[in-house]
Amino acid sequence: MNLTDPDRARDDLAKAVRAGHPDTIARTVVSNVWPLYTCHPEALTAAVVELPSALLDRHPILRVLHPMTAVLARRARSYQPVPHGQDARLMSADELDFLILAQMLAFRVNGDVTTAMVYAHRLEERLRETAAEGRERIDGPLWFLHHQIGSTMLAAGDSGRALLEFATARQLGKFSGQPYAERMALSRSALAHAVRGTLDEAERALAEAEDMPEVTSLHASATTSSERIAAALIAVDRRSGDVDEMLSGTCPVDSVELNWPFALLARCRAYLSRHRPEDALEAIRIASDGHPTRGGSFAADVIASSTIEALIATGDSGYAWGIVKDNPKVGALTQLATAHLALHDGRLDTASLELRALASDQKIGPAQRAEAVLLSGWLELARTGELDLESARQIVRIAQRRDRRRLLERMPRQLVERVRDTLDNEGREEWAEATSDISFRDLQVRPSLTSGELRILNALPAQRSTANMASAFHVSPNTVKSQLRSIYRKLGCSTREEAIRIATRMRLLAATVND
Template sequence: MDEALPRDPAPGRERPRAPSPVSAAKVRVPGRRSWFITRQRLMERLEKGTRGPLTVVTGPPGAGKSVAVASWATTGRRPGPVAWVSLDEPDHRPAAFWSLVVAALGQAGVADAPRPSERGHDIFCAQLMFALSGRAAPVVLVLDDFRPPAGSDLARDVARVLKGAGPVLRLVLISRTDPPLPLHRYRLTGELAEIRSADLAFDGGETRALLAHHGVSATPASVSALCERTEGWAAGLRLAAMTMEGHPNPDGFAAAFAGDDHAVVDYLVAEVLNVQPAAVRRLLLRLSVVERFDAELAAELAGPDASELFANLVRENAFVLPVDHGWYRFHSVLGAALNLTLRQEHPADAAMLHRRAAEWFSRTKALEEAARHAVLAGDPAYASRLIVDGLAIGRVLGLSDGRALLPLLSDLPDRALAGAAGPEPHLVAAAVSLGQGDDTGRAAHLSRAERLLADLPDDRAIPARLAAGLIRLVAACPERQQDLRDLVHDLDESLDALPHGSRHDLPELDALVGYAYGLLELRTGRPGRAEEEFKRALPAAEAGGDLQHRRCLGGLALAGALQGGFRRAARLMSAAAQLPEVSTDPAGRRVAAVHLACAWVALEEARLDQARDELDKVRVANADAPDALLSALHDLLTARLDVAAGRPDRALTMLDTIGGDAGGMPWFRRRVRLAEAEAHLAGDAPAEARDAARDAGGAEGAVALARVHLHERHPAAASRAVRPVRMEPSAPAAVRVEAWLLDACLAYREEDRSRGRRSLERALRLGEREKIGLPFVGARSWLLPVLRRDPELSRPHRRFLGQLGLGGTPDLGDVAAPAVVGPLSKRELEVLTLLSRMLTTDEIATEMYISVNTVKTHLRNIYRKLAVTRRGEAVRRARRYRLL
């Protein structure tokens, strides 16, 4: 056959050279290093991978590729003997390569492997495939640092031998990049095992073990910091461990360790940077000034010739990691080392490159990155101009979820401010001062900025005025209501004056203006109008991020609570609770309105501990971003909570303090007087309570006055005061609950049980529906005996009354001892319902289309949760808890 005849090499193919003597070290499995730790997960991956024909292990220099495979080759479970070849650059010549392979296979027991000869590679490869395929047991061939040129004869021959040798040959390739073999074919058939950089990265447990091997006892925080800073890079961790071994403060070293450590820099410069051609070296250094890059940015920083180099770089350098959609980044350790080298070798280039990056990011509308590079270029005035003209001042103020700009601009140099020709640096400085809680600095910078605003052309004046207005609004500078309204109106007009479509792109600003309109209506005592404004702002708030969304929901809930709609407020609070909350934010990311509404709902439901917790959160949040209205409402609710907790003197002290501050808000002054009436009556001062109730007026004042009359044993006067309120549908639900409750009390005292029962039933129905429980807790002394004498009245409201501590049965979800009684799942309730119909276990299984064993499992859970042992007991207890 023609295939058996010797042939001359094809044109362009290298004629094999005579084999040269083989170094024994190149065909021996490397010995186990003294510092090596066993990485069981990699051992298992290699064991599983070598059950198939091809395993590829790729990663950057120092990733631990060779060490991991060598450890498995000497101590792991292998399908057969291991032939190891350590390759250098000259070893990729075919004659030298195949000589090493044959020598390694011979040491692994493949005695009949052919020797490379002058007769040609085709015959040699055919003979090698024949020798391997005739073996009974598999053999593993490891090629360490295998990197032949793509499309080379050697790459094709290795692929050919792997395919022709059949299942006997198990090939393991170790390389910094993907070897030029048809990996896609093996991947498609499930015959390729891949161990990549992410797999080679040390995890926390492995890092801890490596440090322990060096005698370093590190805290969990230090281990985590090292893992994060090195991204699990083995060489970096090893260098860090060696330094920490004799370090007086290893934890401090771990916290500060980075890619600019001299040992790390020396390693990476030698292994990664200095082995590159000059053009690639230049590209690497120039790209180190940015955190992420794509082909266009590479050309901007390194010139148009960088495009081809960039494509090779991202394909061949394992330290270049994909981010998404054509964007890449350096491994953090390499990036820091390259940046340090750039600053040492070309100190004048760094500022120029940052300026180029700033301009490029500005053109691509990546404002935060543009501003960051402008600052790093030493041009904070340009950074300020980018932020103001780009309408990004809200990101400095914390109006959106991103907070990258505030720390970046937190220390604007005096020279940038002193020599500023425009208002932008002062506007940014004012926003930063506001974020840092520096009211004096904010006012001074804002004043200078507004003086410079007059000289600006219109195209620059509009965004600058918008920035100034936002700063004033977030700071709540105007003391007078009309000034604040004018400010919000001007801000609204500034947003409208932006180029077409710009307002739509700034939902966080639109939401802030809408929220401000709502707060204005609250301050003027029009919660209904406020609710409309908050609803109108809600779509923009949802688009503006979690902070604005929470803030708007909080405003809606607060408006609802001020109107007595506590059920509606509770529903809104439930929606707000689903959104993430970040507490460390100068702009009050712990939205005070949200916690204030939560506290109000909890107080009306008589959950006093929860109300106090929420009020504490209001205090913290409002300290970050003070608001006069929210502060006043916080103090008012705190006073009411003190009354409910039996501390009327403390409440009166608080009310006396805030009463003088309520002159600008008559509606709030009225609420203070109502709370004073409540506190005076609790402190047995009916005369003062009467004055406060009369001063308050309205339906709430009438109910407060009725309580005073009842306290003074004037039932007729109390009845006259409360009668019109009971029948007033526009009165807040909480007021009507109190009115019906007072009428019930009066009726029972007059021994008119029929009227008393009707009034109490109406109070209970309304209170349960609207989540109003505090009046019932206050009426505990006369209410408990009535409920005990009339179980039929209390039975429909057992859960509600139980939650208030007035007898009955609390909701199972609120039971304090879930080990005795726990909430039933939907399926368990279904089983319980069928059980109550006297169905057998088999019948329940048939009815629910489940197995008998599953039914038995549900029954066991039901018995445990209801603390019973038999079916009849379960049904009876379920009926008692109104589960059936």
């Protein structure tokens, strides 16, 4: 397998193309795939698109390189690369590296990130335990293998481990003789940092990438969009800059690039910060219709979490709970959105469960941990009506970081006021300075009612008398009266008619005990 001589690879391919034998062209491409891919991508693509489908299926790396594979994966049957048995047995160690790489990429394109991660781990293991001549060469493909493993981890939502792979890819890329290798690694590193909320690191990676050479045509779109999406995520979180301009020219929501869920996340966050949840829902719908998305992927996490947040903003919490039910195995973003929804609807036990699960998740980034702290403060206030001094101080520390502006804007004014009231004079001054440019909103939060109170509340429209309700539920009239007083206090009203009207607006009627 030729891994290092691009001129010979180009000449061998030209000779095979002139001969016109598809088998010879396929074998030539497979034998020279790395130098063709890195130095002659146009010639490589031109040769692959002319090959018959049967040959593409026999050589998985060729099927993955075909430009139509990613497009057709959205509508046609998913491509699952399996080499012919005889071909696999005759492969060298370097060729087996590329076979596993092709399998990983194919499942990633198909939206099956869970299976793609199986091949990523398999390739990791080969890099540790199996020697290959090409990987030992300074100008070999080792940096690219690490780059693609990291990209698969990023697509699976494991941004922390992805950063380690991108760092390795960058260091190896420095010595590879391929000047664009570092820029590719830096662009994906910036994206991973932006998702985690380590925005200063993301900015540093973007600044370094800007001084790097342009990448080849095969990677130009993915690299440029990674950089622009990272910049957009930074701007959204800091509430600074023109997000629309940053996202222009990136992959659209129906793109086949790996970056599309990150672009969707930036767009949805921008729409929600401008109070345009309907636009966010439309972007989500187009993205969902245009991609094969399965559980266990960052894409699925973005779609579920962004849908829940948009539905909270539109007031359709019933539909939002349906999204929660349909996505039992999701990532940290959806867990945070579920906790937000639960707090919004007064389901405090559900919020507590989600926040406890997040507290034990070692993979989440600083932004997700900061959001969990803010939601925990909200939960504490909802349960006790008070806020512990340490909780208030933690929230102040988050507010003092400009990276967390978007998160703070989503907190209810009730929490903001309680933080202020809990602090001493010095702390109040710090809090006022940190939040002076943030507009907080009064949120109509559904009260937390006990199962008995929910039962009485739902009986009000049909059974007017206390005695009737006591008889129907086999409790004493005094119990009914006590629960009614508690309901009135929690709803902020004094009559049954007001309670029914407020409960209807808050979607409390017909709520189940499980709710």
